[in-house]
Amino acid sequence: MNRVETERPKLADHRTPFIFNEWYVAALSSEVTRDLMARTFLSRSVLLYRKLDGSVAAIRNRCPHRSFPLAHGTLDGDDVICGYHGLKFGSSGRCIEVPSQDSVPAAMKVQAFPIVERPPFVWIWMGDPALADPAAIPDHHWLSAPDYAAYSGYLHCKSNYIRLHENVLDLTHFPYVHGEATGGLDYISAPTVIRTEGDSVSITRRLKDGRSTQAMDG
Numbered sequence: 001m002n003r004v005e006t007e008r009p010k011l012a013d014h015r016t017p018f019i020f021n022e023w024y025v026a027a028l029s030s031e032v033t034r035d036l037m038a039r040t041f042l043s044r045s046v047l048l049y050r051k052l053d054g055s056v057a058a059i060r061n062r063c064p065h066r067s068f069p070l071a072h073g074t075l076d077g078d079d080v081i082c083g084y085h086g087l088k089f090g091s092s093g094r095c096i097e098v099p100s101q102d103s104v105p106a107a108m109k110v111q112a113f114p115i116v117e118r119p120p121f122v123w124i125w126m127g128d129p130a131l132a133d134p135a136a137i138p139d140h141h142w143l144s145a146p147d148y149a150a151y152s153g154y155l156h157c158k159s160n161y162i163r164l165h166e167n168v169l170d171l172t173h174f175p176y177v178h179g180e181a182t183g184g185l186d187y188i189s190a191p192t193v194i195r196t197e198g199d200s201v202s203i204t205r206r207l208k209d210g211r212s213t214q215a216m217d218g
């Protein structure tokens with residue numbers, strides 16, 4: 001007897017390729033300063049810093065000469081000087097100075113990434129720059145709206161990011177994993193509204209006269 005194969009939706013796991021053409025939170029605005037800061041996105045090390053006009057620059061954290069991490073160099077105005085042989089790069093990623101010679105090879109440049117700052121976040125686009133549309137950045141106005149209480153911070157999770165998505169899309173683990181201080185049984189039994197719109201899913205759980213009204217978007 002022949003077995004009938006049925007198509008099942010595949011769940012994402014550690015083998016799922018990265019999605020490049022999307023906006024990602026690169027940092028909190030307060031984290032990006034005049035100090036050179038390296039952070040890894042989609043397995044690529046990126047150098048972030050704030051330019052003199054206050055805007056944020058993001059370039060690949062790897063000198064094209066001998067692969068030295070540019071975050072270990074120095075900032076000169078809006079330009080980065082590599083800490084190995086002194087090549088200087090503009091915030092566009094183009095090499096503008098080679099101290100040991102008169103000319104700069106045209107191919108000497110590092111990748112620059114589109115950045116949009118919408119406090120409290122700095123957003124980065126790791127994919128095709130031509131597709132980077134700031135209108136696609138998810139709305140997060142409640143993080144700075146006076147009628148909402150918001151908490152933010154940096155949490156380093158030693159796991160695949162897929163696990164984090166799975167974790168935060170179902171907060172009924174709160175009282176069991178984190179204790180009742182983060183939400184008791186009244187929290188997990190509150191009516192839940194799940195909405196899908198385009199590529200995003202939102203889950204809203206309201207507690208009347210309780211201490212939390214929580215919305216998660218993913």
Ligand code: FES
Nearest residue numbers: 063065066082085
């Ligand atoms: S490795 Fe950067 S200048 Fe040589």
